[in-house]
Amino acid sequence: xxxxxxxxxxxxxxxxxxxxxxxxxxxxxxxxxxxxxxxxxxxxxxxxxxxxxxxxxxxxxxxxxxxxxxx
Numbered sequence: 001x002x003x004x005x006x007x008x009x010x011x012x013x014x015x016x017x018x019x020x021x022x023x024x025x026x027x028x029x030x031x032x033x034x035x036x037x038x039x040x041x042x043x044x045x046x047x048x049x050x051x052x053x054x055x056x057x058x059x060x061x062x063x064x065x066x067x068x069x070x071x
Contacts, residue, residue: 011055011056012054012055012056013053013054014053014055015053016051016053019058022059022062023061023062040054040057040058
């Protein structure tokens with residue numbers, strides 16, 4: 001991966017639909033995990049009513065889950 005494509009991936013924002021598709025978990029479960037500090041929190045880039053997750057944080061969370069369950 002080039003530095004440019006790496007930066008693009010790190011800075012890509014995901015809406016809840018994309019987060020659900022990537023993780024395979026429901027919206028309510030995502031928010032439960034966030035409340036416990038076990039899932040990345042969203043940012044509000046376009047206003048207080050719009051939430052988006054940083055793709056690299058979600059992908060890192062997925063990788064951590066895989067690693068935990070492979071031990």
